[in-house]
Amino acid sequence: MTDAGVDRSEVSHLFVGNFLGSILLGQQLLGPIIANQLGLTNAEAIATEGACSSSAIGVHLGVELVAAGVARKVLVVGVEKMTGLDADRVTGALMSATDLAHEGDVGLTFAAFWALSMRRHMHEFGTRREQISLATVKNRRHGVKNTYSQFRKAITLEEALDSRLISDPLRLYDCCPATDGAAAVLLGPASSVGDRAVDVLASVQVTGRSRITDYDSLTHFPATEEAARRAYAAAGIEASDLDLVELHDCFSMAELVDSEDLGLIPKGQGGIAMDEAWTDFGGRVVVNPSGGLLSKGHPVGATGCGQIFEVVRQLRGEHPNQVEGAQLGMTHNAGGTQALVNIHVLAAR
Amino acid sequence: MTDAGVDRSEVSHLFVGNFLGSILLGQQLLGPIIANQLGLTNAEAIATEGACSSSAIGVHLGVELVAAGVARKVLVVGVEKMTGLDADRVTGALMSATDLAHEGDVGLTFAAFWALSMRRHMHEFGTRREQISLATVKNRRHGVKNTYSQFRKAITLEEALDSRLISDPLRLYDCCPATDGAAAVLLGPASSVGDRAVDVLASVQVTGRSRITDYDSLTHFPATEEAARRAYAAAGIEASDLDLVELHDCFSMAELVDSEDLGLIPKGQGGIAMDEAWTDFGGRVVVNPSGGLLSKGHPVGATGCGQIFEVVRQLRGEHPNQVEGAQLGMTHNAGGTQALVNIHVLAAR
Numbered sequence: 001m002t003d004a005g006v007d008r009s010e011v012s013h014l015f016v017g018n019f020l021g022s023i024l025l026g027q028q029l030l031g032p033i034i035a036n037q038l039g040l041t042n043a044e045a046i047a048t049e050g051a052c053s054s055s056a057i058g059v060h061l062g063v064e065l066v067a068a069g070v071a072r073k074v075l076v077v078g079v080e081k082m083t084g085l086d087a088d089r090v091t092g093a094l095m096s097a098t099d100l101a102h103e104g105d106v107g108l109t110f111a112a113f114w115a116l117s118m119r120r121h122m123h124e125f126g127t128r129r130e131q132i133s134l135a136t137v138k139n140r141r142h143g144v145k146n147t148y149s150q151f152r153k154a155i156t157l158e159e160a161l162d163s164r165l166i167s168d169p170l171r172l173y174d175c176c177p178a179t180d181g182a183a184a185v186l187l188g189p190a191s192s193v194g195d196r197a198v199d200v201l202a203s204v205q206v207t208g209r210s211r212i213t214d215y216d217s218l219t220h221f222p223a224t225e226e227a228a229r230r231a232y233a234a235a236g237i238e239a240s241d242l243d244l245v246e247l248h249d250c251f252s253m254a255e256l257v258d259s260e261d262l263g264l265i266p267k268g269q270g271g272i273a274m275d276e277a278w279t280d281f282g283g284r285v286v287v288n289p290s291g292g293l294l295s296k297g298h299p300v301g302a303t304g305c306g307q308i309f310e311v312v313r314q315l316r317g318e319h320p321n322q323v324e325g326a327q328l329g330m331t332h333n334a335g336g337t338q339a340l341v342n343i344h345v346l347a348a349r
Numbered sequence: 350m351t352d353a354g355v356d357r358s359e360v361s362h363l364f365v366g367n368f369l370g371s372i373l374l375g376q377q378l379l380g381p382i383i384a385n386q387l388g389l390t391n392a393e394a395i396a397t398e399g400a401c402s403s404s405a406i407g408v409h410l411g412v413e414l415v416a417a418g419v420a421r422k423v424l425v426v427g428v429e430k431m432t433g434l435d436a437d438r439v440t441g442a443l444m445s446a447t448d449l450a451h452e453g454d455v456g457l458t459f460a461a462f463w464a465l466s467m468r469r470h471m472h473e474f475g476t477r478r479e480q481i482s483l484a485t486v487k488n489r490r491h492g493v494k495n496t497y498s499q500f501r502k503a504i505t506l507e508e509a510l511d512s513r514l515i516s517d518p519l520r521l522y523d524c525c526p527a528t529d530g531a532a533a534v535l536l537g538p539a540s541s542v543g544d545r546a547v548d549v550l551a552s553v554q555v556t557g558r559s560r561i562t563d564y565d566s567l568t569h570f571p572a573t574e575e576a577a578r579r580a581y582a583a584a585g586i587e588a589s590d591l592d593l594v595e596l597h598d599c600f601s602m603a604e605l606v607d608s609e610d611l612g613l614i615p616k617g618q619g620g621i622a623m624d625e626a627w628t629d630f631g632g633r634v635v636v637n638p639s640g641g642l643l644s645k646g647h648p649v650g651a652t653g654c655g656q657i658f659e660v661v662r663q664l665r666g667e668h669p670n671q672v673e674g675a676q677l678g679m680t681h682n683a684g685g686t687q688a689l690v691n692i693h694v695l696a697a698r
Contacts, residue, residue: 022371028445029400032688033559044554045689046406047398051378057395061410068417096377205393210382339381340394 004186017055017078018301023093051097053335056304056342062187063203074187080299082178097336114251115167117218131271133160135252143295145321150297174252179297183305201235202345210339223341224261235345239263246307247332249292307331315348353535366404366427367650372442400446402684405653405691412552423536429648431527446685463600464516466567480620482509484601492640494670499646523601528646532654550584551694559688572690573610584694588612595656596681598641656680664697
């Protein structure tokens with residue numbers, strides 16, 4: 001609110017994105033609790049949940065309400081507390097983002113899901129295991145400069161390949177870490193949010209499949225593809241116009257598949273894109289200059305707002321790992337088995 | 350969807366209200382899961398949480414999005430599963446609607462909250478214990494005719510007064526029961542939802558206090574009063590115009606205080622209103638002709654939609670406990686310590 005020059009009395013809606021507070025801490029009702037703590041008692045307070053996309057949903061609803069003239073100013077808060085707890089409990093709680101009766105209860109963790117995708121991508125496209133882990137190496141290098149990263153230490157490809165096996169062929173450094181975190185976004189009409197604001201060119205939410213057995217392919221997720229198609233149309237841009245993208249790299253493999261589904265690189269070429277640094281500084285588009293979830297960590301409910309925070313810093317030219325002259329950025333946030341996908345296209349003013 | 354004559358392809362937004370699925374069943378992501386089960390894969394799927402008001406929030410957002418022309422058709426589903434589980438676990442899970450760090454963890458259950466309100470109302474206004482339990486007697490009598498009630502058996506005042514002590518002076522029959530349940534509401538522009546639809550004259554959400562120690566009074570809850578004021582203004586009506594109200598009688602005491610805060614009866618006169626049946630058939634306005642939560646049960650996430658379902662049946666003239674000639678009805682749904690309140694004013698077409 002300070003950064004946007006907005007007083008708490010102007011906030012008409014508060015959205016809170018949180019995923020694990022219920023299961024891990026036994027605390028719900030975070031909308032009104034946070035509204036009270038912030039003195040936003042004149043705001044409608046609403047908690048939204050969509051697993052890893054919980055706070056991006058709030059941003060999306062906020063954009064729709066502001067654009068329609070229903071809301072004056074909208075504050076969206078994402079927050080998660082995952083550390084200091086038994087790791088098995090946290091892993092178990094994350095399973096609440098699967099369809100338990102059909103998949104989660106038979107043991108399909110998200111690491112297993114992305115390991116299956118990895119294996120299949122290697123089979124279909126000849127992608128090599130080393131190419132996939134290059135996504136981690138790139139993002140960890142980016143994360144070194146980001147003071148908000150959980151990991152601020154680069155790793156080598158050898159370290160990634162030698163790390164502990166989690167779900168064959170996926171290894172420890174292919175996975176983002178559990179993290180505590182919070183992020184907030186303030187939305188308002190273009191004329192009223194000060195000269196440090198950025199423009200929202202598109203805000204799109206698409207529903208995918210909540211069971212992986214309902215997918216035709218594990219190397220192509222239609223919700224991301226459809227969300228990107230709609231976002232580019234709404235923004236009047238093409239993928240190649242983007243200067244940077246913060247996408248949902250919960251696992252290294254996700255970065256390759258998502259980069260393809262978003263149209264940043266052709267389908268199946270995630271491996272060569274990593275080899276040739278198409279998605280790094282000096283390439284076609286910089287993917288996850290913040291370090292991504294692989295460096296920053298993935299405080300589930302906070303991630304959607306956190307991605308937007310990183311893109312806003314880039315468009316303001318204030319990012320510690322700045323993409324020079326960045327004018328157009330995008331966030332891609334996916335919940336569960338890409339059961340829902342949120343995309344935001346943002347532009348410097 | 351069948352009742353409204355709406356095909357699933359027309360639904361642009363699905364809101365799901367659920368409160369305890371996370372803590373009791375370990376299942377979240379209900380937006381996309383239910384969207385997939387219903388074949389609503391073209392709809393944005395969003396779960397909202399606001400404790401006992403979880404699905405009323407979805408109705409409120411849906412009304413705003415339809416009114417603004419953002420949404421075509423909105424399906425709001427409320428659902429809860431509370432039975433067949435250890436009662437202590439359910440009671441513990443309900444505490445997630447308190448501010449745990451400040452109140453819940455020191456033992457302030459909702460029964461205790463309403464017992465404090467009860468004691469204070471008796472002290473301030475001379476209300477008698479018998480008068481308060483008359484709310485249960487009235488609502489249980491109404492619930493007999495409602496095939497969707499959990500309890501379809503009337504009770505006498507003596508049975509209420511002799512029931513087991515829960516939190517002095519509040520007894521068993523002053524409390525609504527834990528329940529499984531689901532309800533759904535279909536929203537759309539007035540011109541497109543068929544001749545069985547009712548009009549939404551007002552949809553209001555107000556934030557209250559998430560800790561009872563922040564209230565100046567335990568016999569007057571400002572969020573309900575403010576929501577009612579705004580709802581009547583938006584609808585262009587006065588409280589006395591209402592034919593019926595489904596209000597949040599989670600405890601018998603809540604019915605008295607809420608009836609006062611909604612302006613259905615003067616402040617402090619809840620006791621005499623019960624004695625003289627001002628809020629029963631033949632009185633000023635019929636409160637909870639469905640039987641209310643005290644008869645129907647309180648499947649937390651479903652209650653907001655369930656109240657609207659009951660009012661819609663009244664306005665269609667199809668309710669099993671019909672208020673004759675009902676033209677104007679209202680729902681009042683409150684989450685936590687009235688930390689948020691949703692009101693809807695509905696009118697026959």
